[in-house]
Amino acid sequence: MEIEKDLEKLIEEIGGEDFQKKVQVCYQCGTCVGGCPVAWVNENFNPRKIMLALSRGEIDEIINNDLLWFCCYCHTCLERCPQKIPVSEIIVKLKNIAAKVRGIPEGYVNELKMIAKTGRISSISSATERRREQLNLPKLVQTSVEKDIKRILKQTGTNLFLEKEIKK
Amino acid sequence: MKRTRATKEESNLEKENKDYLLFKGCLIPSSLPYMEVAARRALEILEIKITETDNFSCCPDPIGIKAISELTWLSMGARNLCIAQEIGKDILTLCNGCYETLKETSHALSEDSELLEKVNKILLPLNRKYEGNTIVKHIAEVLYLDIGTNQITNMIKKPLYGLKVAAFYGCHLVRPSDVMNFDDPEEPKSLDELIVALGADSLPRMRKMFCCGAPLLGVNMDLSLNIAKENLDNIKTSGVDCIVTLCPFCQTQFDRNQKVVERRFNKEYNLPVFYYPELLCLALGVDPYQLGFDLHIVKVDQVLNKIK
Ligand code: SF4
Numbered sequence A: 001m002e003i004e005k006d007l008e009k010l011i012e013e014i015g016g017e018d019f020q021k022k023v024q025v026c027y028q029c030g031t032c033v034g035g036c037p038v039a040w041v042n043e044n045f046n047p048r049k050i051m052l053a054l055s056r057g058e059i060d061e062i063i064n065n066d067l068l069w070f071c072c073y074c075h076t077c078l079e080r081c082p083q084k085i086p087v088s089e090i091i092v093k094l095k096n097i098a099a100k101v102r103g104i105p106e107g108y109v110n111e112l113k114m115i116a117k118t119g120r121i122s123s124i125s126s127a128t129e130r131r132r133e134q135l136n137l138p139k140l141v142q143t144s145v146e147k148d149i150k151r152i153l154k155q156t157g158t159n160l161f162l163e164k165e166i167k168k
Numbered sequence B: 001m002k003r004t005r006a007t008k009e010e011s012n013l014e015k016e017n018k019d020y021l022l023f024k025g026c027l028i029p030s031s032l033p034y035m036e037v038a039a040r041r042a043l044e045i046l047e048i049k050i051t052e053t054d055n056f057s058c059c060p061d062p063i064g065i066k067a068i069s070e071l072t073w074l075s076m077g078a079r080n081l082c083i084a085q086e087i088g089k090d091i092l093t094l095c096n097g098c099y100e101t102l103k104e105t106s107h108a109l110s111e112d113s114e115l116l117e118k119v120n121k122i123l124l125p126l127n128r129k130y131e132g133n134t135i136v137k138h139i140a141e142v143l144y145l146d147i148g149t150n151q152i153t154n155m156i157k158k159p160l161y162g163l164k165v166a167a168f169y170g171c172h173l174v175r176p177s178d179v180m181n182f183d184d185p186e187e188p189k190s191l192d193e194l195i196v197a198l199g200a201d202s203l204p205r206m207r208k209m210f211c212c213g214a215p216l217l218g219v220n221m222d223l224s225l226n227i228a229k230e231n232l233d234n235i236k237t238s239g240v241d242c243i244v245t246l247c248p249f250c251q252t253q254f255d256r257n258q259k260v261v262e263r264r265f266n267k268e269y270n271l272p273v274f275y276y277p278e279l280l281c282l283a284l285g286v287d288p289y290q291l292g293f294d295l296h297i298v299k300v301d302q303v304l305n306k307i308k
């Protein structure tokens, strides 16, 4: 339930006046593309085009294109945009929508699974323990962090989302 | 410099109370313990006290988790900030990712009371309530502003004269600059100055503030390695002996994945990669055998021999 409500709100936000005001000032100068490390190595990825599509309300086209996930969130575009458009932050919102409508890259499913299970993104193996001991590092105490995290995931609808992703 | 940094006056005030709550993060304690060793030793020698807790979760990751759900990302971040609030200390992070997540969460929830209320509703079943304004610092920030480069230079026992270094800041140490507000987002100087403080040289290069590419490892391996290669090419061309990082993701990308890039693109870089506190420890006279250098993938002997 939460997921659908969330999605509606997000789409409303992106299509809404405040947001569109921010996007409409984009004059397609391409400064964001010039500094983008992903565009540098893959010419198909283009934040300027994402902004253009967004200003035309073509949200479906953006989220149906897997290239959206290529943004590595380095914020160079946000820093350089002469119109002060927070490009990277806008792309995150679009990813939030794409996640709910179409799902997420497999790497992120695994990361989320790990977080739901342990509250962290890496586990403590016996090899880790040994290495830490050799280096005179304090023992890592396993607390029940994951109980809190499970509650948060439940409250934000992310646990249901994860279940759906795992079943795919 | 476009942005103002914390002034020296402010950092002097803090000098009396250098006691931070250590946020170890996920990756360092489990996969890169040598980074933790160096950070702990350096802080100890520079007399920065740390308090610890086992109750932190993943920060969480500002790229993957935030892309899935901003609200989940904020709520998990806020839970961690609540723990710092309960203990009553500022947070010290060892990782750019943790730094961005926790600092941005603190910033966002302090600016937007509606959002804070929303997040606190999510934290209610956890019996936690976030009040806002937790101070979050990166270890580089503590070294640069609390201790200062002069003090570091005064304390070193084995200057790293002649060592040529590529400073790799990593994106989230400085961007988004209106939130991080630590150093210039395009031409930062803190890490370069911290390197020079040890007697080493920090050399210029092309596209210095490029992303390391690590965030894309779980999305598209090719893309991630292509970005790593772009960086490694520019670093090699600049004529340095080694790379210095401030983040476990950059560290992994250049140390572990350097070999992968070499194989894939038929290249040879042979560039040892150090976490800044490791170099700092060497300059402070810590015995290299205590620092776990054998855990590095690219062997560091050539650098150790050079600075002997
Ligand atoms: S830099 Fe800003 S104004 Fe220029 S194309 Fe990109 S988003 Fe539009």
Ligand code: SF4
Pocket: A032, A035, A036, A037, A038, A039, A047, A070, A071, A072, A073, A074, A075, A076, A077, A078, A087, A088, A091
């Ligand atoms: S945040 Fe994304 S779109 Fe912006 S410069 Fe970085 S990779 Fe490119």
